Amino acid sequence: MSSNQTDIPASAYDMSHIDEADERRTLAIIVDNEPGVLGRVVGLFSARGYNIESLTVAEVDRRRHRSRITVVTNGSPQMLEQIEAQLLRLVPVASVTDMTKSKRGVERELALIKVAGTGDKRVEALRIAEIFRARVIDTTNESFIFELTGASDKIDQFCALMRPLGLNEVSRTGVLSIKRGAEPG
Amino acid sequence: MDTQAHPGADTEARMMTGAEIVITALQEQGVEVMFGYPGGAVLPIYDALYSTPEIRHILVRHEQGAGHAAEGYARSTGKAGVALVTSGPGATNMVTPIADAMMDSIPMVVITGQVPTHLIGTDAFQECDTVGITRCCAKHNYLVMDVKDLARTIHEAFLIATTGRPGPVVIDIPKDVQFATGRYIGKDGVTRRTYQPQTEPHPSLIEEAIAMMRKAKKPVFYTGGGVINSGPEASQALRDLQKATGFPVTSTLMGLGAFPASHEDWLGMLGMHGSYEANQAMHDCDLMICVGARFDDRVTGRIDAFSPNSKKIHIDIDPSSINKVISVELPIIADCGNALTALNTAWKGTRPEKPDLTDWRAQINAWRARKSFAYSGSDTEIKPQYAIERLHALTKDRDTYISTEVGQHQMWAAQHYHFEEPNRWMTSGGLGTMGYGLPAAVGIQAAHPDALVIDIAGEASVQMVLQELSTAVQHKLPIKIFVLNNEWMGMVRQWQELLHEERYSHSYSDSLPDFVKLAEAYGGLGLVCDDPKDLDSKIQEMIDYDGPVVFDCRVTKAENCLPMIPSGAAHNEMILSEITGDEIDETGRGLV
Known part of the structure; x- marks a missing residue:
């Protein structure tokens, strides 16, 4: 606001927000489950230049036709405020909750990880999987598929450890989140 | 869908075809005038319209004209403007008005025909993904796949278009849904749980x-x-x-x-x-x-x-x-x-x-006291600012509505035509749509048949949706098109002077039409004026003529629209009187 600030861009056209500290946020977006609703949400992010790091969606209340979209995004505080406000402009959006800001959010992600190898590497892969409490859901003589649930960075670590042991394919759900405590929402 | 109707609201429910549901719903919403263009995928609705003389349908010449006319109607009445067009090109031609209405928060309901449900996705004749295309430029849109949802959807569309921050809503109706029989539901009690704009201040x-x-x-x-x-x-x-x-x-x-x-x-x-x-x-x-x-x-x-x-x-x-x-x-x-x-x-x-x-x-x-809108007058040529001033002087005591196209003439109109009342000024602000003003005038005149409706235009903009002059003639809408003709895309020329060292790349319109003959060809009156001494009498002649007029007002060719804040400059760094060419720094050059 004050005139001596020089780091604000000269125009709305080059408001890049790069200089401002970006924050990472997980948003829970409750929407009416109707055709095209995901397109509206995703289209808004791309049209306005917001980032999507991860996205999950599924119907969570069949009776009321409500779906829950979980988006992990990042941006400056001003941009994050805009993302929430812009999402709420969409007619089928019932609510937007910033799970990160609420401090009560827990986050989990599920990954399926294929590791191919034989001999010592195969044994080592299985040993690390035990440490991470990953389950083996498919096995051949040369490969395992591990199922792993946890925070995203735990999955990242697991993948990093598996890479030299023959990791060749990863499938992840993206982040899910819910608030701690007895109260809903 | 999460729309609810009152338990008691269905008592008047009646069975009818989808097309009849559309027309009945429009009537219940108080629609008196609509703008449209028929085609294969909306024929059932046009058939229902045939036996509904209560709704005045203005047949346009191009779907974009229907959209801007609906915007002009809406902006001058405060009611939702309604447009009806067919699938495919009918819908894509509506995209500009929809985006325009979104940017300027104009309440508008656009009904588009769609290919029958069983053909959707097959690249059928005149098929396009209308809801996909309009998703990002409409306030909301619907594809109605079942006739039982149709009445409710139309009522909800009007609710969303006209409340909160107003905007355009698109309803895409496949042809088989228009033929199918369903129950009509009244508008009372139609709400949407996820749509609750806050209207009362804390x-x-x-x-x-x-x-x-x-x-x-x-x-x-x-x-x-x-x-x-x-x-x-x-x-x-x-x-x-x-x-x-x-x-x-x-x-x-x-x-x-x-x-x-x-x-x-x-x-x-x-x-x-x-x-x-x-x-x-x-x-x-x-x-x-x-x-x-x-x-x-x-x-x-x-x-x-x-x-x-x-x-x-x-x-x-x-x-x-x-x-x-x-x-x-x-x-x-x-x-x-x-x-x-x-x-x-x-x-x-x-x-x-x-x-x-x-x-x-x-x-x-x-x-x-700096008199920033002042300009140097002339006895020999018509200054564009002077033309607007005289137009204002001669029309201000009448029931007058003004629309504009986009460019220098629009800014001069905003500066020199002084408005006393709301809803009298229709212009494309956010999207900046050249071609908006003429069809908007058609819509305004349809809403206010006895008023004086003037489109202040430029000779470049007016040619973009010019064919609606034919609409005005057909429907006896005596709009006046006041063209400030300087033979240039004036604002483009001004920016090229300011930013590109007077390299006037493709901003001069060679081979302009003879606007007088053009007006006559369409069945209107054409007037031309290039002498400031004749201006008042010619404007008066335009006002007095009972029918559409194209007024070719030949103005100073290279006049700049001032004052101006150059792009990238602050409020207190205005150019007041003369452009020198070095007003804009490197950052500003990249802006629009």
């Missing part, structure tokens, strides 16, 4: 605003299109609040008319081509009260230098407008009219006397 915020207003030494009202959208009561509430406070008022392009231009505290329009006093007041104020405006880049100029020493109150019905471009101290989410009324009541409840603004007034008068 009382504590009103109190806070009053406290800030009481303390202000250099206040200014910065009002926008939201005041017009909120209805004539909002404009009255603004006038009442201004009278009680004595604060000066400026407005965006979209807000002109909410506050009378003849008022002594009117500063004129602000922004890129706004008045010196308005922009200086915005820059130097200590309290800015933004009502129904959105800190658009044409208004703010350089944002790091935007009104550096003011506290800001922002009243807007759309929470996403708050802190989008400019951070404000006090946001108030509400309908402008409700907020202004609440401010009026609260202001009167504190102290009755006006604050002493003597010093601020004196400062404003000093700025005003």
Whole structure:
């Protein structure tokens, strides 16, 4: 606001927000489950230049036709405020909750990880999987598929450890989140 | 779908075809006039319209014309404009008006035909993904796959188009749904649970605003299109609040008319081509009260230098407008009219006397003395500003509505045609659509058959949707198209002078039509004038003619539209009298 600030861009056209500290946020977006609703949400992010790091969606209340979209995004505080406000402009959006800001959010992600190898590497892969409490859901003589649930960075670590042991394919759900405590929402 | 109807609302339910449901719903919504163009995928609706003389259908020549006409109708009446077009090209030709209505918050319901449901996705003849294409440029849209959802959807569409921050809503109806039989449901009780715009201001915020207003030494009202959208009561509430406070008022392009231009505290329009006093007041104020405006880049100029020493109150019905471009101290989410009324009541409840603004007034008068809209006159050629001035002088005492195209003529109209009432000024502000004004005039005239409706145009813009002149003739809509003809795309030429060292790349229109013959070819009257001495009598002839007129007003060719805040500059860095070519720095050159 004050005139001596020089780091604000000269125009709305080059408001890049790069200089401002970006924050990472997980948003829970409750929407009416109707055709095209995901397109509206995703289209808004791309049209306005917001980032999507991860996205999950599924119907969570069949009776009321409500779906829950979980988006992990990042941006400056001003941009994050805009993302929430812009999402709420969409007619089928019932609510937007910033799970990160609420401090009560827990986050989990599920990954399926294929590791191919034989001999010592195969044994080592299985040993690390035990440490991470990953389950083996498919096995051949040369490969395992591990199922792993946890925070995203735990999955990242697991993948990093598996890479030299023959990791060749990863499938992840993206982040899910819910608030701690007895109260809903 | 999460729409509910009252349990009792279905008592009048009747069985009818989808097409009849559409027409019945439009009638129940109070639609008297609609604009459209038939085609294969909407024939059943046109068939139902055939036996409904209560709805006046204006047949346009191109779907874009129907959209802008609906916008003009909506902006001049406060009601939703309605357009009906076919699938495929009918729908894609509507995209520009839909985007235009979205940017300027115009309530509009667009009904598009679609190929039958079993052909959707097969690349059928005249198929396009209408909801996909319009998703990002409409407030909301629907593809109605089942006739049982149709009536409810239309009522919900009107609700969404006309409430909250208004906007365009698209309803795509496959042809088999139009033929299918279903139950009609009335509009009463149709709501949408996830759509609840906040219209009442929070009382504590009103109190806070009053406290800030009481303390202000250099206040200014910065009002926008939201005041017009909120209805004539909002404009009255603004006038009442201004009278009680004595604060000066400026407005965006979209807000002109909410506050009378003849008022002594009117500063004129602000922004890129706004008045010196308005922009200086915005820059130097200590309290800015933004009502129904959105800190658009044409208004703010350089944002790091935007009104550096003011506290800001922002009243807007759309929470996403708050802190989008400019951070404000006090946001108030509400309908402008409700907020202004609440401010009026609260202001009167504190102290009755006006604050002493003597010093601020004196400062404003000093700025005003610069006469930033002044121009050098001429006895030999018609200055475009002079043409607008004379047009204003000769039409201001009539029931007059003005629309414009986009460019220099639009800015000159905003500067020199002084509006006293809301809903009298129809222009494409946000999207900046050349070709808007002529079809908009068609829509305005359809809403106000006895009024004088003038499209202030440029010779380049007017040719973009020119064919609607034929619509005006057919439907006996006596619109006047006042073309400021300088043979250039004037604003493009001005920017090339300013930014590109007078390299006038493709901005001169060679081979212009003979506008007089053109008007006659369509069945209207053509007038031409190139002498300032004849201007008044020719304008009078235009006004007196009972039918559409094209007025070819030959004006000075290379006149620049001034004053101007060059892109990338601050409010207090206006070009007042002459362009030298070095006003814009490297950063500014990249902007639009």
